[in-house]
Amino acid sequence: MKEKRYKQVQDFLKLQIQKGYYDVGDYLPSENELCSTFSITRTTVRKALDELTREGFIERHHGKGSIVRERRKSLGLLNVKGFSEAVGEDVSTIFLQGPHSDFWSPEIHFKISEKELSQPCIHFSRLRCVGEVPVMIEHNWMNGTCLKEFSDIDFVNGSFFKTLSQHYHIEIVGSEQELRAENAHKDSADLLKVPLGSPILHISVKFHTSNSNFNIYSELYCNTNNYPVGNSYYL
Amino acid sequence: MKEKRYKQVQDFLKLQIQKGYYDVGDYLPSENELCSTFSITRTTVRKALDELTREGFIERHHGKGSIVRERRKSLGLLNVKGFSEAVGEDVSTIFLQGPHSDFWSPEIHFKISEKELSQPCIHFSRLRCVGEVPVMIEHNWMNGTCLKEFSDIDFVNGSFFKTLSQHYHIEIVGSEQELRAENAHKDSADLLKVPLGSPILHISVKFHTSNSNFNIYSELYCNTNNYPVGNSYYL
DNA sequence: GCTTTTGACTTGTACGTACAAGTCAAAAAG
DNA sequence: CTTTTTGACTTGTACGTACAAGTCAAAAGC
Missing domain, CATH: 1.10.10.10 (Winged helix-like DNA-binding domain superfamily/Winged helix DNA-binding domain)
Known part of the structure; x- marks a missing residue:
């Protein structure tokens, strides 16, 4: 065969x-x-x-x-408007927690497979800003066994997906997303510099990849006051 | 040729x-x-x-x-979880305003083409409920010249997209979306039966169709407390 | 009666050929 | 020097053939 x-x-x-x-x-x-x-x-x-x-x-x-x-543009993923591909925009990313071993958090919204739960978890979180304004908190969890020596490798162009693709040949092949409007909790209000209880867009994502034992679970908290989240797709 | x-x-x-x-x-x-x-x-x-x-x-x-x-499932559009395709779910749709001639509303978020602005506009709005709970207010505007005798035709299976497809052979070929978390205004709070100022997910959509002079502009207001908005896609 | 095999159907892969049609730069014409 | 034409290159469409591989029911074997 x-x-x-x-x-x-x-x-x-x-x-x-x-x-x-x-x-x-x-x-x-x-x-x-x-x-x-x-x-x-x-x-x-x-x-x-x-x-x-x-x-x-x-x-x-x-x-x-x-x-x-640029493959990202064809995926129909949700993105902060004027982010990532923005040219000349004053976009910055601050690591709140660099990649490190952690437990699978109960904060993760989607169901984690048994296989994944039995294996070590890598976690990292970032704060995305436009200018001096923080617009998105990003928490990510994933199976650590699939990413040897991950913490040591610099992100390719600051992009986690590009790093996955170029260093590990792992590609996103699908995703599930759930979106909610919520009141900002203390932690997120603090980080996003908004009053406690402000409306926040909470996005839970499960990314499916070309490796069926490797999914990426993300919880995103967005301040959409000035920078809405958007996407587009075409046949 | x-x-x-x-x-x-x-x-x-x-x-x-x-x-x-x-x-x-x-x-x-x-x-x-x-x-x-x-x-x-x-x-x-x-x-x-x-x-x-x-x-x-x-x-x-x-x-x-x-x-x-079922084509809807392949489009990666955002949907209220357990809506539309939900089988056996207790989903209902109430027309707040049936299809009628109207002006192009300033509420529309995306830019409307000159061609469209010069032609009559059809508007209708609906309230989507799960059980007795209202979860989404939906406002739709579109070019009236492309839909002859539209108000008279019953929606195919309650679906506007199916009606477009079967009666007018118009298909969705793409979309742009923007999402924001907002505080509920008086009108929407009233309709969604939530306290004034509750966090509401506001989605602005421009649907592109197989007819380049016919786009659908929608403004959606969702109460995501019990029914989050979601989507999924696979290669 | 039950299981296995066959065979007719389906879609999937791969070969080879021919010409249409878009692109672009070098050559020819003015 | 400028414009037009040519020609070599690209991808797009369409033909035809052959066999692999999945599906399913009827026929054959037990």
Whole structure:
């Protein structure tokens, strides 16, 4: 039972992208080049590229080629408006707690699998600011056995997802989210510099990844007064 | 300049589904049947089915066939948990204002195109309840010229999107959303039966459709105390 | 009656070919 | 020097073929 040919090409190119061999905006080799390097037909190459397109890794342009794209934008995840991809924006991230071993917190909203509960947990939390204004508190928990020597590695471009992709070849393949409007508790009001009881957007997320034993559980608390949370998707 | 063959098949099948010729769970004709009815090769039929899969209209099963699916579930839209598709749940919808001609409201958060502003506006608003508990106020505005005799038509299964699809063949192709946690104003507090100033989840949505002159602008106000808003997506 | 096998169906993968159509720069024409 | 044309490159569409692999019921075997 050997692996399918298109899947081989797909995984090869994906790994190249993940490792940063191609930057965002770079062109992949042309279909005919890929045909000859892999000794397969264009039909099969195109199937591989179709899959990568569907997964959001590349974008294809008639007459020009396939370019590597910023995958985050294709995921339809919720984001603080003008965050992450914001160019020239004055965005900063403060680590409240760096990555460290911890217990699986009861604060986690989604159900944690038995397998995960039996394994060590890594936790870290950050405060996201625009200018001097704190807008989001972010708590993250995940299975520690999947991330060897995690705490030592610097975040790639400050992005946890990019770090996962480039260093561990783990990709987000899905998510579940729940959103609530709540009154700010003492801790979060303090950190977000808002009065106690202010309306806060609480988002619980479970990210599913390409490793079925590795999910990311996040609890986010957002001050949406000046920076609303948003997303968009297109077919 | 004639239309592409796979696109013809794709649009034909899509129309059949939209018109309700196939129910959710029904099998489409097999690929070989489609080949002979359209006098095209399987490659082209499969391309058409690939597109319909990508758009969320069908699901394919190896060895069995392609079945029609509930498209809403593939869209990654935010939904009140246990709403819409909830089976056996005690969900009800009350029209606060039935579909009627109105002005484009300043309450609309997203920018309205010039074309739309120059044309008449249809507005309706609903209150969504679980049991006796109101959980969401929903205001909708849209271009009236695209919906002839709209107010007279009963909503298909109580769903506005299904009505659009089946009666007008208009499909949602994308959306932009912004979310904020706010204090309840007098009107919304009243309708949602919560104290004035309670935290409320305010969602502004612009739905893009297959008709570029027809967008749906919605402002939603949710009481998330008992029924959080959620979504999920998978690759 | 029960289990196993067969066979006809389905979709999935992969081959090969041909031409259409978009892109871009170098060559030809003015 | 500027404009137009050509041509080599890219991806897109569509043809045709072959076999692999999953599904399911009817036929064969016990």
